Amino acid sequence: MQQDGEEREPGPAAPWLFPREYALGAAKWLQSAIHDLSRITHPILGSTGRMTVSDLPEPQNESSSDSDLASPLYRGIHLQHEWTTSVDEVLSFDVDSLLSNIGAAADEMGGQLVKAMVEHISAICESTGNTVAADGRDFYEVIIETTENMELAFDEDGNLAQQILVHPDMYEKLAQNPPTAEQEARIKAIIDRKRDEWNAARRRRELPEIPD
Numbered sequence: 599m600q601q602d603g604e605e606r607e608p609g610p611a612a613p614w615l616f617p618r619e620y621a622l623g624a625a626k627w628l629q630s631a632i633h634d635l636s637r638i639t640h641p642i643l644g645s646t647g648r649m650t651v652s653d654l655p656e657p658q659n660e661s662s663s664d665s666d667l668a669s670p671l672y673r674g675i676h677l678q679h680e681w682t683t684s685v686d687e688v689l690s691f692d693v694d695s696l697l698s699n700i701g702a703a704a705d706e707m708g709g710q711l712v713k714a715m716v717e718h719i720s721a722i723c724e725s726t727g728n729t730v731a732a733d734g735r736d737f738y739e740v741i742i743e744t745t746e747n748m749e750l751a752f753d754e755d756g757n758l759a760q761q762i763l764v765h766p767d768m769y770e771k772l773a774q775n776p777p778t779a780e781q782e783a784r785i786k787a788i789i790d791r792k793r794d795e796w797n798a799a800r801r802r803r804e805l806p807e808i809p810d
Contacts, residue, residue: 636708675714679703738777750792
């Protein structure tokens with residue numbers, strides 16, 4: 599038994615795992631891997647651009663009708679994934695288990711993000727009245743009406759920038775029931791007209807200012 603005042607023998611050192619910078623580097627790599635893989639697994643997510651919150655415009659003219667939204671422009675999205683691994687997998691450097699967990703996390707979190715994005719867009723459209731009733735109507739007639747009423751965007755080559763998002767089941771039905779030639783012609787006429795309007799507006803923006 600050791601009395602007070604006597605010199606104590608040094609005890610065992612705390613277990614060494616790895617330097618903190620290793621942990622930070624691993625966390626950064628893991629986050630990037632899950633993010634990039636989720637964008638590959640979910641094409642809708644992969645086709646969506648990224649922007650940090652600090653780059654987004656400040657929300658303006660928020661009304662009480664938007665109380666359930668974080669902002670009319672953007673909202674926070676809660677993502678959750680449960681990751682379970684064993685000590686044996688860690689100690690044995692089980693790479694296959696790690697990659698499997700990364701793939702599962704990317705798939706689940708990417709799916710949650712796409713679902714939240716669609717819900718957010720739907721909520722904004724509902725709150726601003728930018729919806730078209732489609733119940734009991736021909737799908738392509740709804741597309742024609744929507745194309746006529748919405749503002750279209752084009753890239754530098756004049757290609758249409760918008761995409762149509764449908765459920766996989768609906769996509770199969772549409773593949774089996776394409777639009778008629780008359781419907782295709784109407785859609786093309788609307789897009790061509792709006793492309794001409796877009797090009798005209800772009801030319802006006804590019805005109806040089808004449809000094810007074």
